[in-house]
Amino acid sequence: METHDRELVDLEKRFWQSLVDEDADTAVSMLTEPALMVSPMGVLKFDHRGYRQMAEKGSMVLQDYQLRDMQVTFPTEDVAVLTYKVKQTLGTRGKNEREVQEMADSSVWVRSNGSWLCAMHTETPITH
DSSP, X not given: OOHHHHHHHHHHHHHHHHHHTTOHHHHHHTEEEEEEEEETTEEEEEOHXXXXXXXXXXXXXXXXXXXXXXXXXXXXXXXXXXXXXXXXXXXXXXXXXXXXXXXXXXXXXXXXXXXXXXXXXXXXXXXX
């Protein structure tokens, strides 16, 4: 894997780990403002405050994840698109419930003032 690719893969993994760690400060520091998300629950556009609210008070928490088949492409030198599959374990905040999901994900990262920030993330369920 090339150095530029590895840098983006490492950033994506760092973001996922911030979700498991419930570290909203790290996650917010890695997002553009606003940022976008497309998921089975719909389309979201949020600022840093809105993301923090979701991360700290949302009903679901990420407990574990496994990323695989990661691919990175650079449409321009300051834009990176990642695609991959993820097996994620979600829990209901404050309860002992778990759900394992397999998803196909993508993220769009943009470089601004020398730093990469995630501008958009998508997730689609993988059905077998």
